[in-house]
Amino acid sequence: MATRQQHHNGAPVSIAHQFQHFRLLELPPEIVDLVENSKSPLSIKSLPPSSSDGPNSQPAYAALCTPTKAFQLRQVQTSNSLYVTQPALETHNDASAFTTRAFASCTTTLELHPQTEDAAIHMNRLVPTYDIVDGDVDTRENHISKARLFADIPLSDGQCEEAWGALAAFELSGSSYQPTANTLTQVWKAINSAAVAEGIKIDASFLTNDLASLVAEEGHPAPLAAALIRHLSTAGSDSEWSSLDRDKVLSFVATKLLEAKKDGSDYLTADFLDAWKDNLPELWRKDAELNAIQGKYELPSSKTIRAKSNTGAVTSAQPDPAKGSASRKWHEKFAKTRKK
Template sequence: MATQQNEGGVPFAVAHDFKSFRLLELPPELVQLLEAPNPPQLSIKSLPPAASDRPNAQPAYAVLCTPTKSFQIRQVQTSNSVFVTQPTLDAHGNDIPVPTTCAVAACTATLELHPADASAVAYLEDALPVYDIVGGEVDTTHNGKSKAAVFSDMPLSNGQCEQGWSEVVAFELSGSSYRPSVNTLRQVWSSINAAALAEGMKLDSQFLGSDLAELVREEGYPASLAQAIFAHLAAAGQDTSGQWSCLHRAKVVSFVGRMLLQAKQGSSGHSIADFVEEWKDSLPEAWRGDADLKAIDGAYDNPTATTIVAKANSASATPESVLPKATAAKGKWHERFAKTRKK
């Protein structure tokens, strides 16, 4: 340990072996979180190699995550001499130990945090195989990953991951995670609507989502996918983790309209009148009047005054143009639905 001291100066020493050290610069919003009475738990995730190979991916080696936000960690080199010091006692020979400031590390770089506002949807589209139902048969691959395992590989906060999970209507089944095709969403929604009508359930009031999901399972569709649809369309403030569900009427109307239009993607155009009629038939009876093009504003184009087509990427579901066509499965709920539907 080397020491320099002039008369009237401050004793200063430099350790022979510097410790590894990095300075972390915190943004004000993160400082406020940490100074709160009950600060949130923080975690650090490394950017997966697969994600770094993505086109236009932002360079980063790690992110710092709060429950709802994530911050990209960047190392910035500095030409300034920055030392980390600690107080110590320094003595030479038989001299009396003198209080000294000792440099124990030199920081040649600073770690900066920048908000990572990337959507989780892009990562989920890479990680989750498409679950498609064709002629009553499932067409998919298995990734062997649970929801938690998928989230652990995403350099985003759990809150951001959950938001993306809901947006793509992702679900778990038999040890794997999937995202449904528009084809599958159309079939499962038809089963949900038919079962709710047959059982007299009002979807915009509290209903047992677990019971309705079980009826959908009896039709051959995953109950977990039905529950994912309930969560995707849940009314504001609805607890989506319990057995009870309540759907937001306007969300449902828009979701069904966009889904049906996306299912027709790839064609030159469809009659507006025929599309709206199909839309009405896919909604609960009391909601038929809500099927208005204003509900899907921005999701379509009009090639002519009487035809309609979906805009590219206008829905979170997988575009039908990349999926095989399927015949919708029909079972007992569809039969009961047909008997009770007004003509």
């Protein structure tokens, strides 16, 4: 049994009558450094409260965001009492002493888990499509600016920016839009012909806004044209200057042509190849060959072509039963051999 002598070597502990409120956030190694040394801004983002209603609502959560990464916050109950202490000079029973004073108690802590989902999932929910049907624009205003949109998505600004660029989304009069494949094909045609008309070399450096304003004269919003130009630019391009990337343009023109063919009718491969070439700048016309878009198309017959479905659920209704019947035949074969 211990003696009371040790008692006097220790530091007195006191508990404050009024607790302060703190939260304890567990920091993974990759965050510790960022938090300790860098001045990069951190923020905690959550889905706006309104989005927690409705049938398609996402589970509400908050995320700690660095400029490029996001970490989902998960609250964990602690079974023990966890006190936050601070040294204090206190007077008890007319004697002053330095104490370790517990002035906050935490019943829960927060864990961080990397959040790598695609910001496009949120954008598809929040940003309406911008379609052009027979020359008329078909869309609606969501009154969500790009900045507000990013704040409403519990992912880092870097992740949001990446998805925004991949969608060629754009902001116009305080609303955000994502163009359809059909719209993008039309705007691309306008960009291509404006570049030809003005003698702009698109594979060399050109001013993004100069070309975008030429396209605006054709009736397309300049921010949309600028978004598409950036979408197709080489990796090193900044916001002011662009130069288009051959591989990006080749793949973009082909896949948007295929995606825009939504009516389900057959797209003859020969017709597609002609349309693809016609929509490419002259200097890349010769590069329009199917192996340039490997993995992005499928050939339902020897003469037709269609976009390869990413999910496998939307347009792959036809091949699935075929596979199913094939496997069923296998079972039948096995069954037959067993019976024998």
